[in-house]
Amino acid sequence: MKFFYLCIPFLLFFYPVQIHAQETFLNPIISGSFPDPSICRVGDDFYIVNSSFEYFPGLPIHHSRDLVSWELIGYALNHKNISKSLINLHDVQQEGGIHAPSIRYNDGVFYIITTNVYSPTDTSKDAIMLNFVVTSKDPKGPWSLPHIIEGAPGIDPDIFFDDNGKVWFVGTHALGDKDKNGIGEIWTQELDIKNWKLKGVRYSIWTGACGGCCVEGPHMYKKNGKYYLMVAEGGTSLNHAVMIAVSSSPSGPFDSNPRNPILTSRHLSNSNWVNSTGHADLVELRDGRWFMVSLGIRNEFNGKSNMGRETFLMPVEWEEATSRWVQNDIGDWEPLIHEWPVVAPLSGKVERNNDMIFDSSIQNRKHYFYDDFDSKKLNVNWNFRRIPSNNTYSLNSKKGFLRLYLQSESFSQRKRYSLIGIRQKETFFEFSAKMNFSPNTNGEEAGLSLFQKDNNYLKYTVLKSGGDVFLSLSSTLGFEDVKVLNQQLISDFDGQVVLKISSVGSEYNFKYSMNNGKSFKVFFKTQNNIHLSQGYTGSYLGVYGSSNGKASRSYADFDWCKYSNILED
Numbered sequence: 001m002k003f004f005y006l007c008i009p010f011l012l013f014f015y016p017v018q019i020h021a022q023e024t025f026l027n028p029i030i031s032g033s034f035p036d037p038s039i040c041r042v043g044d045d046f047y048i049v050n051s052s053f054e055y056f057p058g059l060p061i062h063h064s065r066d067l068v069s070w071e072l073i074g075y076a077l078n079h080k081n082i083s084k085s086l087i088n089l090h091d092v093q094q095e096g097g098i099h100a101p102s103i104r105y106n107d108g109v110f111y112i113i114t115t116n117v118y119s120p121t122d123t124s125k126d127a128i129m130l131n132f133v134v135t136s137k138d139p140k141g142p143w144s145l146p147h148i149i150e151g152a153p154g155i156d157p158d159i160f161f162d163d164n165g166k167v168w169f170v171g172t173h174a175l176g177d178k179d180k181n182g183i184g185e186i187w188t189q190e191l192d193i194k195n196w197k198l199k200g201v202r203y204s205i206w207t208g209a210c211g212g213c214c215v216e217g218p219h220m221y222k223k224n225g226k227y228y229l230m231v232a233e234g235g236t237s238l239n240h241a242v243m244i245a246v247s248s249s250p251s252g253p254f255d256s257n258p259r260n261p262i263l264t265s266r267h268l269s270n271s272n273w274v275n276s277t278g279h280a281d282l283v284e285l286r287d288g289r290w291f292m293v294s295l296g297i298r299n300e301f302n303g304k305s306n307m308g309r310e311t312f313l314m315p316v317e318w319e320e321a322t323s324r325w326v327q328n329d330i331g332d333w334e335p336l337i338h339e340w341p342v343v344a345p346l347s348g349k350v351e352r353n354n355d356m357i358f359d360s361s362i363q364n365r366k367h368y369f370y371d372d373f374d375s376k377k378l379n380v381n382w383n384f385r386r387i388p389s390n391n392t393y394s395l396n397s398k399k400g401f402l403r404l405y406l407q408s409e410s411f412s413q414r415k416r417y418s419l420i421g422i423r424q425k426e427t428f429f430e431f432s433a434k435m436n437f438s439p440n441t442n443g444e445e446a447g448l449s450l451f452q453k454d455n456n457y458l459k460y461t462v463l464k465s466g467g468d469v470f471l472s473l474s475s476t477l478g479f480e481d482v483k484v485l486n487q488q489l490i491s492d493f494d495g496q497v498v499l500k501i502s503s504v505g506s507e508y509n510f511k512y513s514m515n516n517g518k519s520f521k522v523f524f525k526t527q528n529n530i531h532l533s534q535g536y537t538g539s540y541l542g543v544y545g546s547s548n549g550k551a552s553r554s555y556a557d558f559d560w561c562k563y564s565n566i567l568e569d
Helices: 002-014
Strands: 024-026 038-042 045-049 058-064 071-077 097-106 109-118 128-136 158-161 167-174 184-192 197-206 216-223 226-233 241-247 274-284 290-298 309-327 333-343 353-355 368-371 402-405 418-423 429-437 445-453 456-465 468-475 483-489 496-504 507-513 521-526 540-546 555-565
Touching: 038 274, 045 097, 058 097, 071 128, 097 158, 097 216, 109 158, 158 216, 167 216, 197 226, 216 274, 226 274, 226 333, 241 274, 241 333, 274 309, 290 333, 309 353, 402 418, 402 540, 418 445, 429 445, 429 540, 445 496, 445 555, 456 496, 456 540, 468 521, 483 521, 540 555
Parallel strands: 038 097
Antiparallel strands: 024 353, 038 045, 045 058, 058 071, 097 109, 109 128, 158 167, 167 184, 184 197, 216 226, 226 241, 274 290, 290 309, 309 333, 368 555, 402 555, 418 540, 429 496, 429 555, 445 456, 445 540, 456 468, 468 483, 496 507, 507 521
C-alpha cells in the first residue's frame, strides 16, 4: 500500500487529464498594436501579418492552429534582408514605414507584399512609396531580400494568385490618376514573379461603394468562379468600413454589394466597446467555414485605447442576394444574383464574446512577459523605433544582462536612440526591471519608458545632474513640451535599483526598490494614463538610456524585465 501512494504523483503526471475546452473566445485575438491584419491558411496552420510602421523588426508574423491563440514567430523584415535594400527605416518619419501588408501562400512559397512610406522631409506630400514583396518557404524565415515593384503607385498592395496561373498586383492610386500615389481608386495589373515586374495592361477597377472616399487596403479572392474585391473605406477612424464587390474577371468591371458595408462600427454609439473596425481580410477553413480578421480600437476611454489598433476575428457566412437588375434578350428585367459574405451574421458587428471555433481550443488570455536576458538572441517581442544603431545594445558584454549603451540621441523626430520595448497588451498592467547603472557625467540617464511616438512618451530614469544622482520622471503626455513631473535625490545610491510602473484605473503609479525588490517606495502618481493613444500605433513599455547630447561610454545593465496584467478579462 505504501508503494501505491508513492506512485500516485508519477501516475498523475502521465495520466491524460481531461481538459475541458472553452465554449467562447474573447476579442481581440491579438492584443497590442497589431493593425491591418492579413491572414492565410496552409493546411491546418494559420498565419497573420500586421503593419509595423516605423518600428523594427518589421512585419510581425503570428501563427495559430485554432484562430484564437496566436504566437509571435518572427518578422519578415530584419537586419539580414533590409540592410542591403532600398527600404529606408533608418530615419523614417513617425507613422511612416511599413503599411498594410498582405500574406499569401502559393505552391510552397509564402509571399508578403507591402509598402514602405518614406518622406525625405516631414510632409506627406513628398512621400516616396515603395511597393515590394518578400518571400520564404518557412514563415519563421529566412525571408528574401525585398523585391521592389517598379512603376507601382499607391499603398496597401495585394498579390492575387489565380487558379489559371496568372498573378495579379492589386494596388491603389489617387482618384482618377492611375500613375499618381495615393488612395481612392483600386487598380490591378499582371505581375511577373520571376522578374518582379508588372506586365500587360493596367486596369482601374473600383472606386469603392462610396465613390473614392479613402478607398484602400484591397484584397482579391476567387470563389465559385467569381472574383471578389474587398477594400477598406471611410478612413481609419470612426467611419472606417469594409466594402466588397464582385466581377467575372480580375480586370473588372466590379459590381458593388448592395449590402455594403459588410463590416463597420460607424452606425454604433461612440460608447460601443470597439470602434473604427475595418481593413479586413478573409480566410476559408479546411471544413469550408469562413472567417474575417480586421483591425479595431477598444473603447477604453472616450473611444481611445493605449493599445491602438488591434486584431479582431468574426465569423462569416455566404448568402445569395440581388446585386442589381438587368435586362435580358427580350427586354425583361431579371435580378443579377451573387453570393456575398455576411460578417457576424447574428449581430453584424464585432463581438467581445464569441463561440469557440474548434472544440479542443483553449484561449490564453494571460499576457505575461519575462526576460532574464540569458538567451544569445534578443527575445522576439522586443522592438526598436527604427533600425537601431550598431552600438545600441549587447547581450554578450555581461552574461545574463541586456547592456544598453547610452547614446547622445534622445527622443526626437527621425532619430535612432537607445530605446527598446514590448507592446502594451491591456490597459491595466505592471512593468518592472532591475537595473545596474552608474552615471559618470551630468546628463546621463537610464531607466524605463512608456512610449508611442518621438513626441509622445514618458521616461522614468536614474539621472545625474549637478554632480548628484536623482530619480527623475518626465513626460510629453498631454503636454506641448517635455515636462518634469518629479525629481528626487537618491542618497547613497549603489548603482542597483528596481523600477516599477503600474497602470490602475486612470493612474500610472511609479515605484522603486533599493533592496532588490523586497520592498518598494512610491515615487509618483499621475492621472493621465490614456495619452499614449494618439495616431496609428499603440504604446510600448521598455528600457531607455541617453547621454542627452554628449558623447558617452556609459551604459546600463538590465538583469531582467517583467510585464503582466493586473486585471484579467
